[in-house]
Amino acid sequence: MKLLIIGGVAGGASAAARARRVDESAEIILFERGEHISFANCGLPYHIGEAIPNRDSLLIMTPARFKARTGIEVRVRHEAVAIDPDAKTITVLDHAKGIRYAESFDRLILSPGASPVVPDIPGIGDPAVAMLWTLDDMDRIKARVDAGIRRAVVVGGGFIGLELAECLRDRDVEVTIVEMSPQLLPPLDPEMASPLAVEMEKHGVRLLLGAAVAALRRTGVPDDSGTTELTVELADGRSFTTELVVLAIGVRPNSELAKSAGLAVGAHGGILVDEKLQTSRPGIYAVGDAIQVSDSLGRPAQIPLAGPANRQGRIAADNALGGAGTYRTTYGTSVVKLFGLTAAATGASEKALMAAGTPHEKIYLNPFSHATYYPGAEMMHLKLLFSREGGILGAQITGRGGVDKRIDVLATAMQAGLTVYDLQALELAYAPPYGSAKDPVNFAGFVAANVLSGKSDLAHADALPPDALLLDVREPAEFAAGAIPGATLMPLGTVRERFAELPRDREIVAYCAVGIRGYLAERILKAHGFKVRNLSGGITTWKLFGTGLRKNR
DSSP states (O other), X not given: OEEEXXXXXXXXXXXXXXXXXXXXXXXXXXXXXXXXXXXXXXXHHHHHTTSSOOGGGGEEEOHHHHHHHHOXXXXXXXXXXXXXXXXXXXXXXXXXXXEEEEEEOSEEEEOXXXXXXXXXXXXXXXXXXXXXXXXXXXXXXXXXXXXXXXXXXXXXXXHHHHHHHHHHHHTTOEEEEEESSSSSSTTSOHHHHHHHHHHHHHTTOEXXXXXXXXXEEEESOOOTTSOOEEEEEETTSOEEEESOEEEOSOEEEOOHHHHHTTOOBOTTSOBOOOTTOBOSSTTEEEOGGGBOEEOTTSOEEOOOOHHHHHXXXXXXXXXXTTOOOOOOOOOOOEEEEETTEEEEEEEOOHHHHHHHTOOOEEEEEOOBSSOTTSTTOOBEEEEEEEOTTSBEEEEEEXXXXXXXXXXXXXXXXXXXXXXXXXXXXXXXXXXXXXXXXXXXXXXXHHHHXXXXXXXXXXXXXXXXXXXXXXXXXXXXXXXXXXXXXXXXXXXXXXXXXXXXXSOSSSOXXXXXXXXXXXXXXXXXXXXXXXXXXXXXXXXXXXXXXTOOOBOOO
């Protein structure tokens, strides 16, 4: 068996290593057009910021060490430029020697990855404009920072852009983020992303949201180092100067090689594969950022994440050597650190559900990372999306502690096909430094089950009924510090004594700080014939929507 693998890093390198473990006798050759077959591209911003001081720490496996361990022939700076599926050969360009040659195969795995999107705007080719995708990109950016630049612009407010912005601030560089969307981290729903903007601005990052770069132009007189400033011109007419621009506006699949070989590709350019990760031609498999996957709603998607790419490489290797593994849905489970804040998500967002026309329910919680009586407990914001049958559709969490733990539990529950009812029953580790007896995941199950069973009717901050009476059941001091405009104060402990003050011909929306006292008020009032709903997540979630508070003095 002769197996060729085109492309390294997450998908290709994991496929090669797995293939050797499966078949010691197979002839395996890995082709990589760059210098490195396996490096930690997710760690690139952190070397620029010097959180990872040693560059070599990012080199997960060198070609020489990989060959020594596996016996796999590794050919770096060898680029596959053509595939002949009928003849079962590939044409390879040896960049070092400048020659082309043919290599035959019995099975072929494609892992060509993706490339950064580069907009077609004036000045985009300027030497002060960079991307962050490879080690060379990282070296160029770090060299500029080490040389003492003081201002940088990051175009794009996604994962890479936000991480880089944080790392540049750690190096005392003034950072402006230009993001076309009206929010940071567009995969999140807007209210769940709003704490990210607060955190970034708190740490001195200037945010230009809903803005687009129209042109980049050289300005000024060269300084002592011979460089000049760049003027960043926005589509709305604003402009400002900077010393470095880094593009982080997304990636596109490198599917040209597959397409030219007659392999089927999807509408967004991803290589089409079946559940075995086999392409439209038998014996040719594809993995990683270049392939089209199905998202949690069953829709075609491009989801460039290292975790799925690694798993795909493993499955494709098994199947290329006679196995019968299958790749499941990509849920897009992700997490990002921004200074002291963490944001994470899995499955569909509400935006995606609405775009797909998928009926759904939602709840908001604001639990603490661990028992509040143990020092260091931090509030998190949790949004759970679920079907009317109880299926978990997606979740998003932002907070300062315990976020990654909860999103991983919810992602596991989704893949296992658990429902919100099952979340109630999960037995999760508890000790005061780590959690609560009722973990936030359990609590999400309790609240969702109450909604589905009719024990609780929710109102949401983005759709408050216009004619409802807003009933604030917090304490007077809390109310004085700020309330929803138009709200009436009635502390929870006084509700049973004040039924006469409440209308029976008008809907009531009860709310508190995070939703618990509002729920208790809802149960009390419903038992006495009132029409009432509880504001999901209370005033804490209401604030996430960016609505102004009324001060009561």
